[in-house]
Amino acid sequence: MTVSSTGTPTTRVIGGLALLITGWVVVSAFFITPADSVQGDSVRIMYAHVPTAWIAYLAFVTTAIASGFSVARRHRTLGFDRVAGASAEVGVLFMAMTLITGSLWGRLTWGTFWQWDPRLTTTLFLFVTYVGYLAVRRIDTDPRQRASRSSVIALLAVLEIPLVHFSVVLWRSLHQEASVLNTDGDVRLDGLMLFTLFSGVVAFTLIFVWLVIHRQRLTTLSDLERVVGLDAAITARRAENSAGVTA
Amino acid sequence: MDLTPREVSEAPRPRRRILPAVVAVLAAVGGLAVVAVFLTSSVDYYCNVDEVGVRDGCADDQRLRVQGNVDEGSLQSRAGQTSFVLSFNGVSLPVDYEGEPGGVFQECIPVVAHGRVVDGILVATRIEVKHSNEYKAENADRLDQAEKTACS
Amino acid sequence: MKDLGFILASWLITLGSIGMLAVVTTRQARRLSTRVPDDVKPWV
Numbered sequence: 001m002t003v004s005s006t007g008t009p010t011t012r013v014i015g016g017l018a019l020l021i022t023g024w025v026v027v028s029a030f031f032i033t034p035a036d037s038v039q040g041d042s043v044r045i046m047y048a049h050v051p052t053a054w055i056a057y058l059a060f061v062t063t064a065i066a067s068g069f070s071v072a073r074r075h076r077t078l079g080f081d082r083v084a085g086a087s088a089e090v091g092v093l094f095m096a097m098t099l100i101t102g103s104l105w106g107r108l109t110w111g112t113f114w115q116w117d118p119r120l121t122t123t124l125f126l127f128v129t130y131v132g133y134l135a136v137r138r139i140d141t142d143p144r145q146r147a148s149r150s151s152v153i154a155l156l157a158v159l160e161i162p163l164v165h166f167s168v169v170l171w172r173s174l175h176q177e178a179s180v181l182n183t184d185g186d187v188r189l190d191g192l193m194l195f196t197l198f199s200g201v202v203a204f205t206l207i208f209v210w211l212v213i214h215r216q217r218l219t220t221l222s223d224l225e226r227v228v229g230l231d232a233a234i235t236a237r238r239a240e241n242s243a244g245v246t247a
Numbered sequence: 248m249d250l251t252p253r254e255v256s257e258a259p260r261p262r263r264r265i266l267p268a269v270v271a272v273l274a275a276v277g278g279l280a281v282v283a284v285f286l287t288s289s290v291d292y293y294c295n296v297d298e299v300g301v302r303d304g305c306a307d308d309q310r311l312r313v314q315g316n317v318d319e320g321s322l323q324s325r326a327g328q329t330s331f332v333l334s335f336n337g338v339s340l341p342v343d344y345e346g347e348p349g350g351v352f353q354e355c356i357p358v359v360a361h362g363r364v365v366d367g368i369l370v371a372t373r374i375e376v377k378h379s380n381e382y383k384a385e386n387a388d389r390l391d392q393a394e395k396t397a398c399s
Numbered sequence: 400m401k402d403l404g405f406i407l408a409s410w411l412i413t414l415g416s417i418g419m420l421a422v423v424t425t426r427q428a429r430r431l432s433t434r435v436p437d438d439v440k441p442w443v
Contacts, residue, residue, distance in 0.1 A: 006428040008442055026410065030400075034384035038351055041401045043382060045409040052413060093420055101409040108402050110375045111349030117292040121285040125278055132274030138267035172291040172314070174359060176380040188381040207417055214424045217442060221431040224439055 006217035011210055018206035025203050028196040036193075042108035043193070049101040051200035052094045053123075055208050057161050059091025060130060062212070064158035067151035078223065079216075081147035084154055085137050086215035088130055090208055095127045110174060118167040119175035126164050129157045143223050293359045296335035300364075307364040313340065314359045314377060322354050333360060333369070341368045348374035 007015075029047040036043035063084045070080035102120070103113045114120065133153045140146045163170075168177045179188040180197070187194060294305035296315035305311060315333035322331045329344045331354070342360050352358065352374060362371035400406070437443045 005425065005432060006442065007425075022414070026414075029410075030406075035401075037383045037385045038356070039378065039382075040351070040385065041403070041406060042351075044406045046382070048409050048413045090420070093416055097413045097416055100412055104405045104409050107349075108405055109350050109378050111352065112373075112375055115292070115375065116284050116288045118285070121281060125281045125285075128274050128278045128281060132271050132278065135267040135270035135274055139263055139271065141264070172293050174292055174375055174377055176378050179380040179382060190382060190384045193382050193384070211417075211420060211424065214421075214428060217440075218424055218428050218431065220441065221428065221435050224435045225431055228435055228439070 006214045006221070011213050014206055014210045014213075018203055018210055021199055021203035021206065025196060025200045028192075028199065033192050033196050034190075039109055042105055045101055045105040045108075047196050047200045049098060049105055050197055051204040052101065053098040054201055055204045056091045056094040056098055056126075057165070058205070059087045059094060059208060059212075060126070060154075060158055060161060062087040063091065063130075063133075063154045067154035070147050071151050071155070075144050075147040075151075078143050078147060079220075081143070081151065082216045082219040082223075083212065084151065085134075085146075085219055086212045087208075088133055088137075088154070089215055090211045092127065092130045092134060094204070094208070095123070095130065099123060099127060115174050117174040118171040119164070119173045122160065122164040122167045126157075126160045129153075129160060133157060141226075296333050296340045297338035299338075299340065310361070310363055311369075312359050312361050313342075313369055314357060315340065316357050317352075317354045319354050329374075333358070340364075342371050342374075343368055344371040344374055348376070350376040351378070352376050 025047060029044045033044070033047070035041045066080045066084035066087065070078075070084060073080070075081065102123075106115075107113045133150060136153060137146055137150045140149065165178070167173060168175050180194075189197065291304070293312040293314040294302060296313055298305045299311065299313060300307040313333060315335035318332040318334050318339065323329070324347065327346060329347060331342055333340045333342050342362075344360070344362075348358070357377040357379070359375045359377055360369055360371040361373040361375075362369050364370075432440075
């Protein structure tokens with residue numbers, strides 16, 4: 001009997017914890033945390049928006065680190081490349097959610113869905129870069145060629161992250177400066193708001209880990225399927241030839 | 248074992264997929280477009296009120312984005328027209344805006360007004376609220392305190 | 400709650416997208432798993 005999934009006891013624990021903490025974050029964001037003194041209830045979007053942005057950064061950094069290991073080993077093992085690809089896929093999804101939730105929050109707070117300000121523009125650029133990275137990964141059907149091409153892009157693209165994060169400090173932006181990871185080290189959030197935000201980061205990190213493990217295994221299965229298919233073809237050819245010899 | 252190669256109509260070539268290549272090219276073009284829009288709409292998003300007519304790129308004969316705080320007691324709304332005074336670093340600029348600003352627009356809050364300066368008044372076509380990076384719970388104590396220290 | 404539509408939309412889009420990716424991933428994994436023998440799957 002074949003194992004019909006990419007799950008293991010460890011991923012089930014991670015998934016269960018992620019669901020549990022996400023449940024708490026939703027309850028806290030909607031019913032427990034107070035409205036903000038200026039923004040009112042729209043602050044409740046922040047508990048989804050900020051963690052998705054941070055996890056997107058984490059995903060792209062993971063992609064770069066895994067690509068670095070893949071390059072260092074001259075792509076002899078494809079495990080690192082698969083992690084890089086899986087992490088970028090999840091990162092692109094989270095970055096898309098950052099842009100959408102940020103746009104909704106912007107309409108309520110700034111009065112506009114979108115402006116070409118430094119933070120929004122660099123974030124969009126980062127998103128487009130990684131969409132391109134994922135497209136490049138799908139051009140080649142050979143896994144080794146895929147690894148060597150995409151790792152170069154991953155190692156260059158990660159340099160955009162400091163530009164995005166510090167865009168609000170480097171230039172004048174409509175977007176506010178960071179409330180937690182800022183240059184002066186002060187945390188500008190009330191206690192329960194901060195705890196809910198922190199819980200959101202933990203929940204989304206667990207979701208990220210769960211998704212990356214499963215998608216990395218999915219790529220492994222896809223690569224293995226090709227090898228298994230090739231092996232079967234060789235066996236069939238051998239059988240065909242030996243039948244010809246005996247005939 | 249017969250290992251003679253099978254006859255094939257043409258030599259096998261490494262397989263490449265077309266659709267991802269198209270998406271990759273579109274992403275590259277899109278990325279360049281984003282950078283182009285960013286650079287042409289000026290890297291610094293706004294000029295502060297005290298820089299209008301003083302700083303490079305903030306000449307008062309062109310369309311500007313001006314940032315400042317809405318002065319306390321300056322906000323007036325009449326027949327769909329909103330007027331207020333924008334101040335920054337001790338310099339003030341009256342603003343006229345056709346319509347009601349959206350977002351969390353109010354007095355004592357930083358805003359960015361888009362428009363042209365006509366006879367010393369910024370005729371705005373767009374108002375955006377520039378929210379600070381502080382998040383505080385909405386409660387009675389805070390409201391009292393906020394009223395006491397409004398615009399300070 | 401003020402602006403509930405925007406707030407709900409943000410959360411539904413966020414959790415919905417994550418949920419969809421999780422479902423798609425699990426389905427693809429089930430489909431591919433049957434085509435690959437267990438002895439070559441590193442996690443088994």
